[in-house]
Amino acid sequence: MHPFRFGVQYGKPESPQALRETARKVEDLGYSSLFCHDHFWDSWSAIVHPAIAAENTTTLRVGTLVYAADYRHPAVLAKDFATLDLIAEGRTEFGIGAGWLTEDYQQAGIPLDRPGVRIDRMIEALEVIQGLWSGEPFQYHGEHYRIAGMVGRPLPCRPGGPPVIIGGGGRRVLTEAARRADIISLNPNLRSGTVGADAARSSVAAEFALRRQWIADAAGDRLADIEIQLNTFMALVTEDPDSVFAQFAPGFGLTVEEAREVPLVLAGTVEGICEQLHHHRETYGASYIVIHDPEVEAMAPVVSRLAGT
Numbered sequence: 001m002h003p004f005r006f007g008v009q010y011g012k013p014e015s016p017q018a019l020r021e022t023a024r025k026v027e028d029l030g031y032s033s034l035f036c037h038d039h040f041w042d043s044w045s046a047i048v049h050p051a052i053a054a055e056n057t058t059t060l061r062v063g064t065l066v067y068a069a070d071y072r073h074p075a076v077l078a079k080d081f082a083t084l085d086l087i088a089e090g091r092t093e094f095g096i097g098a099g100w101l102t103e104d105y106q107q108a109g110i111p112l113d114r115p116g117v118r119i120d121r122m123i124e125a126l127e128v129i130q131g132l133w134s135g136e137p138f139q140y141h142g143e144h145y146r147i148a149g150m151v152g153r154p155l156p157c158r159p160g161g162p163p164v165i166i167g168g169g170g171r172r173v174l175t176e177a178a179r180r181a182d183i184i185s186l187n188p189n190l191r192s193g194t195v196g197a198d199a200a201r202s203s204v205a206a207e208f209a210l211r212r213q214w215i216a217d218a219a220g221d222r223l224a225d226i227e228i229q230l231n232t233f234m235a236l237v238t239e240d241p242d243s244v245f246a247q248f249a250p251g252f253g254l255t256v257e258e259a260r261e262v263p264l265v266l267a268g269t270v271e272g273i274c275e276q277l278h279h280h281r282e283t284y285g286a287s288y289i290v291i292h293d294p295e296v297e298a299m300a301p302v303v304s305r306l307a308g309t
Contacts, residue, residue, distance in 0.1 A: 001281055001282075001285070001287060002227050002228075002285075002287040002288070003287060003307075003308050003309055004277065004281070004287050004288075004289065004306040004307055004308065004309055005032040005033075005287065005288055005289075005307055005308070006030070006031045006032055006033075006288075006289050006290070006291065006299070006302075006303045006306075006307060007031060007032055007033035007034065007035055007061075007229075007288065007289070007290040007291075008022075008026050008031050008033070008034050008035065008290065008291060008292065008293055008296055009035050009036075009037060009065060009231065009290055009291070009292050009293070010022060010026075010034055010035070010036065010292070010293040011036050011037040011039070011042065011043035011044065011049070012042045012043055012044065013044065013049075016052065019044075019049065019052050019053065019056075020052065020053075020056045022034075022293060022296070023052070023053035023056045023057050023060060024056055024057060025296065025297075026060060026296060027057045027058070027059060027060040029296065029297070029300045029303060029304075030300070030303045030304060030307050031060070031296070031303060031307075032060075032061055032288075032307070033060065033061040033062065033063065033093060033290075034050070034053045034057075034060055034061075034062055035050075035062070035063055035064055035065040035093075035095070035290065036049040036050055036063075036064045036065075037064065037065055037066075038064050038065075038066065038067050038068050038071065039101060039104055040104050040107060040108055041103065041104070041107070046064040046067060047080045047081070047083075047084055049064075050062035050063055050064065050084055050088070050092070051084055051087050051088070054084070054087055054088035054089075054091060054092075055087065057091075059091070060091065061088075061091045061092060061093055062084075062088055062091060062092055062093075063092050063093040063094060063095055063162075063165070064095050065095045065165065065167065065185065065231060065290065066095030066096050066097040066165060066166070066167055066185070067081075067094075067095060067096050067097065068097055068098070068099035068100075068104070069096055069097065069098060069099060069118070069121055069122040069125040069126075070098075070099040070105075070110055070118060070121065071099065071104075071108075071110070073145075074124075074125040074126075074128035074129045074132075074145060075128065075132060075147065075150065075152075077125070077129060078128065078129040078132040078133060078152050079132075079152065079153070079154070081094055081129070081156070081162075082133060082152065082153075082154050082155055082156045082161070083154060085156040085157050085158075085161070085162055086154055086156070086157060088157075089157060090156075090157035090158055090162070092156075092162045093162055093163050093164075093165055093183065094129075094161065094162045094163065094164050094165065095164075095165035095166070095167065095183075095185070096122060096125065096126055096129075096164065096165070096166060097122065097166065097167055097168065097173075098115065098118035098119045098121070098122040098168070098173060099112075099118055099122075100190040101190075115170065115172075116172065119172055119173050119176065120143065120144065121144045122173075123176055123180075124140075124142040124143065124144045124145050125144075125145065126164070126166075126180065127140065127142070128140055128142075128145050128147055129161070130160070130161060130164075131147065131152075132147070132150060132151075132152030133152055133155060133156055133160060133161040134152070134160070135151070135152070135155050135159075136151065137149045137150070137151050138150055138151065138152065163182035163183055164180065164181045164182050164183070165181060165182070165183040165184070165185055165229065166180065166181040166183075166184060166185070167184070167185030167186070167187050167229070167231065168184075168185075168187055169186070169187040169188045169189035169190060169202060169207075169211065170189050171214050174186075174211055174214045174215055174218070175214060175215075175217075175218040176218075177215070178214070178215045178216075178217075178218035178219035178222065178223075178226065179218055179219070179222070181226065182225070182226065182227065183226070183227040183228075183229050183288060184215060184226055184227070184228055184229065185229040185230070185231050185290075186208060186211055186212070186228060186229065186230055186263070186284060186286060187231065188200070188202040188203040188207070188264070189202040189207075200252030200253060200254060201252075201253060201254070203233075203252075203262045203263075203264055204254070204258050204261065204262060205258075205261040205262070205263065205283075208263050208283075208284055209283065209284065211284075212228070212283075212284045212285060215228070215285075227287060227288045228284060228285040228286040228287060228288065229286065229288040229289070229290060230263055230264060230280065230284075230286045230288070230289050230290065231264070231290040232264045232265065232266055232289065232290060232291055232292075233262075233264045233265055234248075234264075234265045234266065234267065234295075235266040235267075235273070235291040235292070235295045235298075235299050236266065236267045236295070236298075237268070237269065237270060237273065237298040237299065237301075237302075238267055238268065238269070239269060241260075241267040241268040241269075241272065242256075244267040245259040245260045245265075245267065248265065263280050263284060263286065266289075266291075270301045270302055270305070273299075273302050274302055274305055274306060277289060277302070277306060
């Protein structure tokens with residue numbers, strides 16, 4: 001099992017100074033990473049945001065959960081992220097996904113292809129990006145992208161580039177992640193293009209156990225080297241977790257017992273959440289836990305107890 005580490009998702013700072021202060025606070029409290037998300041509707045630039053965070057910290061890892069492959073040509077993203085990696089002096093994690101949020105596609109006028117096509121395009125994009133990070137003239141002739149002897153510049157700090165994160169909730173994307181990623185973010189199935197009842201039903205414990213098995217089946221000998229990440233919906237330190245689950249369950253069509261076992265919802269005392277996370281690591285292999293910026297201070301005692309263990 002990998003030791004626990006913790007990240008923070010922080011997409012929409014109130015001001016540049018708030019981003020700087022939050023990055024320093026997250027680092028001081030023992031979190032491993034600070035991420036931006038990649039949506040058009042409310043997040044800051046998924047390159048500028050982590051660059052500012054990196055410039056104001058010394059050990060914090062930065063990146064995005066996750067870049068939507070459809071929003072940028074991979075040659076552009078390869079250059080932008082390599083530049084970010086240089087600014088951060090290697091303290092980055094590169095997350096890439098197939099894109100899922102219908103609203104993004106509709107508002108930006110980007111064609112929303114079926115999931116299989118988007119996954120194919122994401123795989124090609126990752127192959128192009130990593131090829132451009134090789135430092136050698138790169139040729140690529142895929143269905144979606146063509147590269148004609150391009151040499152990627154600048155190159156990332158480490159040979160071959162930073163650790164790759166791929167997230168997903170379906171069998172195809174998790175199979176590809178198991179073969180290609182250093183970190184896999186276990187998600188609900190977001191095929192519907194929104195976070196609603198379908199996503200909630202796919203968040204129950206049995207569905208996450210199945211996803212873990214898909215990864216194990218596809219990873220083979222790589223499994224021991226892969227970090228499993230949970231990007232939580234909620235992390236609430238409370239003396240009354242039962243009321244939290246009772247309020248949360250009906251809105252998503254779950255029983256209270258099902259809601260209590262959803263891996264992406266953490267609720268309870270500090271000790272209770274620590275017990276939940278030990279269970280999640282034993283059951284799903286999940287050791288890399290991502291919360292959201294309003295929860296940073298309340299979850300700090302959990303981070304203090306578990307990080308690195």
